[in-house]
Amino acid sequence: IVALPSCPLFLVSVRLQTRVYSLTDAHRARKDATDPEPPTDESEPEEEVDPWDLPELRDTGVKWSDLDTKGKVLRVLKSIVKFILLLGLLYVFVCSLDILSSAFQLVGGKAAGDIFQDNAVLSNPVAGLVIGVLVTVLVQSSSTSSSIVVSMVSSGLLEVKSAVPIIMGANIGTSVTNTIVAVMQAGDRNEFRRAFAGATVHDFFNWLSVLVLLPLEVASGYLYRLTKLIIDSFNIQTGADAPDLLKVITEPLTKNIIELDTSVIRDIATGDPAARNKSLIKIWCKTKKNLVNITVPGFVNCTPDALCWEEDGQNWTQKNQTETINLNKCTHMFVYANLPDLAVGLILLALSLLALCTCLILIVKLLNSMLKGQVAVVIKKVLNTDFPFPFAWVTGYIAILVGAGMTFIVQSSSVFTSAITPLVGIGVISLERAYPLTLGSNIGTTTTALLAALASPGETLANSLQISLCHFFFNISGILLWYPIPFTRIPIRLAKALGNRTAKYRWFAALYLILCFLLFPLLVLGLSIAGWQVLVGVGVPVLVFVIFVIIVNIMQKRCPRFLPSFLRSWNFLPKPLHSFKPWDKVVTAGMTFCRTRCCCCCKCCKEKERDEEKDDMKTKDKSLEMYDNPALTIEDEAKVTATHL
Numbered sequence: 001i002v003a004l005p006s007c008p009l010f011l012v013s014v015r016l017q018t019r020v021y022s023l024t025d026a027h028r029a030r031k032d033a034t035d036p037e038p039p040t041d042e043s044e045p046e047e048e049v050d051p052w053d054l055p056e057l058r059d060t061g062v063k064w065s066d067l068d069t070k071g072k073v074l075r076v077l078k079s080i081v082k083f084i085l086l087l088g089l090l091y092v093f094v095c096s097l098d099i100l101s102s103a104f105q106l107v108g109g110k111a112a113g114d115i116f117q118d119n120a121v122l123s124n125p126v127a128g129l130v131i132g133v134l135v136t137v138l139v140q141s142s143s144t145s146s147s148i149v150v151s152m153v154s155s156g157l158l159e160v161k162s163a164v165p166i167i168m169g170a171n172i173g174t175s176v177t178n179t180i181v182a183v184m185q186a187g188d189r190n191e192f193r194r195a196f197a198g199a200t201v202h203d204f205f206n207w208l209s210v211l212v213l214l215p216l217e218v219a220s221g222y223l224y225r226l227t228k229l230i231i232d233s234f235n236i237q238t239g240a241d242a243p244d245l246l247k248v249i250t251e252p253l254t255k256n257i258i259e260l261d262t263s264v265i266r267d268i269a270t271g272d273p274a275a276r277n278k279s280l281i282k283i284w285c286k287t288k289k290n291l292v293n294i295t296v297p298g299f300v301n302c303t304p305d306a307l308c309w310e311e312d313g314q315n316w317t318q319k320n321q322t323e324t325i326n327l328n329k330c331t332h333m334f335v336y337a338n339l340p341d342l343a344v345g346l347i348l349l350a351l352s353l354l355a356l357c358t359c360l361i362l363i364v365k366l367l368n369s370m371l372k373g374q375v376a377v378v379i380k381k382v383l384n385t386d387f388p389f390p391f392a393w394v395t396g397y398i399a400i401l402v403g404a405g406m407t408f409i410v411q412s413s414s415v416f417t418s419a420i421t422p423l424v425g426i427g428v429i430s431l432e433r434a435y436p437l438t439l440g441s442n443i444g445t446t447t448t449a450l451l452a453a454l455a456s457p458g459e460t461l462a463n464s465l466q467i468s469l470c471h472f473f474f475n476i477s478g479i480l481l482w483y484p485i486p487f488t489r490i491p492i493r494l495a496k497a498l499g500n501r502t503a504k505y506r507w508f509a510a511l512y513l514i515l516c517f518l519l520f521p522l523l524v525l526g527l528s529i530a531g532w533q534v535l536v537g538v539g540v541p542v543l544v545f546v547i548f549v550i551i552v553n554i555m556q557k558r559c560p561r562f563l564p565s566f567l568r569s570w571n572f573l574p575k576p577l578h579s580f581k582p583w584d585k586v587v588t589a590g591m592t593f594c595r596t597r598c599c600c601c602c603k604c605c606k607e608k609e610r611d612e613e614k615d616d617m618k619t620k621d622k623s624l625e626m627y628d629n630p631a632l633t634i635e636d637e638a639k640v641t642a643t644h645l
Contacts, residue, residue: 051190051193051194051500051503052193052194052431052496079370082366082369082370083370085362085366086363086366086367086370089359089362089363089366090359090363090419091249091250091253092355092359093355093356093359093360093363093418093419094250094410094415095250095253095254095355096352096355096356096359097177097352097356097412097414097415097418098250098254099254099257099258099348099351099352099355100140100177100348100349100352100353100356101139101140102254102258102260102345102348103345103346103348103349103352104137104138104139104140104345104349105138105139105140105260105262105265105280105345106258106260106280106281106341106342106344106345106348107138107341107342107345107346107349108138108139110264110265110268110276110280110341111138122158122162122166123162124528124532124535125162125164125165125214125217125218126165126214126524126528126535126539127524127525127528127529128162128163128164128165128166128169129165129166129168129169129172129210129214129524130169130520130521130522130524130525130528131166131169131525132145132165132166132167132168132169132170132171132172132173133169133170133172133173133517133521134169134173134518134521134522134525135148135166135169135170135173136169136170136172136173136174136176137173137176137517137518137521139265140176140177140414142170142171142173142174142413142414142445145166145170145173146167146170146467146468146471148265148266148269149163149166149167149170149467150453150463150464150467152269152270153463153464153467160224160228160463160466160467160470161221161224163467163470164217164223164224164467164470164474165214165217167467167470167471167474168209168210168213168214168474169210169521170471171206171209171210171442171471171474171475172203172206172207172210173517174413174414174445175199175202175203175206175417176513176517177414177417177418178199178202178414178417178418178421179196179199179200179202179203179512179513179517180513181195181199181356181360181418181421181422182195182196182198182199182200182421182425182509183196183509183510183513184356184357184360184361185360185364185421185422185425186506186509189503190503191364191425191426191427192425192502192503192506192509193499193500193502193503194424194425194427194431194499195421195422195424195425196498196499196502196503196509197424197431197495197496197498197499198420198421198424198425198429198431198434198495199417199421199424200494200495200498200499200512201431201434201435201438201491201492201494201495202417202438202442203516204490204491204494204495204498205435205438205439205442205478205482205491206478207516208478208481208482208490208491209474209475209477209478209481209482212481213474213477213478213481223470223473223474223477224470226469226473227466227469227470227473228466230469231462231465231466231469255330255331255332256331256332256333257332257333257348258281258332258333258334258344258348259281259282259285259330259332260280260281260282261278261279261280261281261282262280264278264279264280265280279341280341281334281335281341281344282330282332283329283330283335284326284327284328284329284330285328285329285330285331286326286327286328287324287325287326287327288324288325288327289324289325360422363422364422364425364426367422367423367426367428383428383429383430383433396436396483397436399433399436399437399440400436400437400439400440400443400479400483401440402437402440403416403436403437403438403439403440403441403443403444404440404441404443404444404447405440405444406440406441406444407440407441407443407444407445408444408447412445413441413442413444413445416437416441416444417438417441420434420437420438431492431495431496432492435483435489435491435492436483439475439478439479439483442475442478442479443472443475443476443479446468446471446472446475447472450465450468450469450472453465453467453468498512501580504580505580505583505584505587507584507587508580524539527539552567556568556569
């Protein structure tokens with residue numbers, strides 16, 4: 001331009017080029033608006049999101065300020081209806097957990113009593129631990145298994161020192177309920193990842209605490225000695241019954257479905273032969289006991305305190321006997337059903353699982369629709385925000401106190417942890433905040449047992465209270481091990497690793513449940529029954545091998561140069577031994593076979609949905625073709641640009 005300022009030909013060419021460039025740029029802008037370019041490879045790393053970050057719950061509806069009076073009234077009414085529905089669903093959810101516990105007791109309650117009856121096996125601490133796990137899984141209640149242990153100690157069938165490992169096992173078994181609840185959120189991959197990690201962080205805390213504290217208890221007996229010192233130091237008197245806050249609300253529904261006589265399980269455990277022929281289903285809810293005199297023949301029954309006489313050449317003895325008079329029958333559904341306990345238990349198991357799944361799905365959907373906009377921001381800030389810098393460490397301990405208080409109110413750690421599991425799944429509570437809440441629930445359930453022990457009779461008060469204190473200090477010791485120092489919060493890291501694994505291979509969740517809460521305890525129990533020599537001969541090599549694999553895995557990630565070349569990866573092993581992919585193919589093939597062979601209706605429905613989706617795509621393509629005409633676009637832009645020039 002500087003060299004040829006007076007050349008008219010150059011100016012014409014510049015104008016022509018300007019017009020061409022303006023046409024081209026306008027066409028590109030219109031094309032970008034209709035057909036956006038796919039993201040390049042350079043932008044992909046910026047879009048990667050950490051699956052453990054809490055999702056943003058955005059308000060997609062109309063803002064409150066943009067609504068008229070009618071719209072505001074309708075929104076308030078909808079919120080009230082949703083809140084009432086949420087409370088109703090939570091009520092049915094808690095009641096279904098109660099019915100689930102009753103169903104498990106009907107199915108396996110007598111077997112649990114039989115397990116407790118073998119005192120020779122219970123003297124082995126490892127066997128006592130797995131028996132506590134199995135019995136609590138069978139009856140779905142750590143309170144029931146703990147009460148059985150208290151009854152056995154009070155009756156002299158079991159020593160307090162032998163009961164401590166059983167209490168530890170009951171602590172592990174009670175965490176199976178919220179793990180089952182987490183499995184029911186397997187629909188969305190990220191929700192399932194967070195929910196399963198939020199449930200299994202409880203499992204890892206209990207297993208790791210047992211792994212450290214059980215050998216310490218066997219070697220030193222510190223829990224037994226500490227609780228014995230406390231019992232001997234204080235003159236503790238019999239107190240009032242433990243508060244029964246939750247059952248006051250749930251009993252009106254649950255007692256009309258089923259009522260159980262749990263004393264049958266305790267009688268079987270304490271060796272009463274008559275209890276085997278009794279049913280766990282309660283028939284008579286109101287009874288009366290009278291003391292009557294009966295006359296029995298035979299010289300054997302004649303004791304120094306009894307009245308004996310001889311008549312017609314036969315000895316007779318007068319004895320006092322308690323007679324039970326049945327007054328009123330119960331009102332539940334199965335009172336007139338002539339069905340065995342197993343059949344009733346299976347019916348209730350299916351119904352309670354169906355109610356549990358339905359309530360959980362509806363609760364998650366309701367929470368997703370309610371937790372939007374400013375409400376979600378406030379709730380997430382309150383639950384997940386730490387205190388300012390010098391006092392940030394206090395937040396976790398306050399969460400522990402909140403968890404303990406809430407569990408004390410509802411009287412069940414299973415109910416509390418099962419209630420927060422779906423909240424972790426949808427992203428309202430972070431895993432780091434759910435961990436101290438879970439630890440608090442462990443303490444809360446022991447305080448309820450302490451109050452229940454204080455209500456025991458005078459002759460059994462000391463033993464009952466000592467076992468409850470063992471449970472309390474076991475959980476306190478676990479918290480001191482795995483919470484105060486951030487580096488020691490290993491259960492969170494293990495739960496995240498397991499969550500990632502189950503999100504990728506969802507069938508692994510069911511395998512984890514079966515292995516940890518059924519097969520592994522049964523295997524250890526079988527080895528314990530065979531003798532401590534067999535248990536040590538099999539257990540020690542397996543334990544050494546597991547420790548070796550863990551150490552090699554850690555070194556492969558952090559310092560592989562110190563390992564031999566063949567141990568720097570597991571590729572020298574067959575693929576099924578170091579990868580889940582071959583197993584995943586087998587499971588997927590099996591499920592595909594079941595769908596194709598057993599679910600013909602589902603297959604037809606899916607094919608129909610695919611056809612409808614194809615029709616919708618064709619319609620969308622036609623609508624795009626009708627509005628996208630590059631020729632017309634260029635002409636329009638050309639006219640505008642020419643007029644401008």
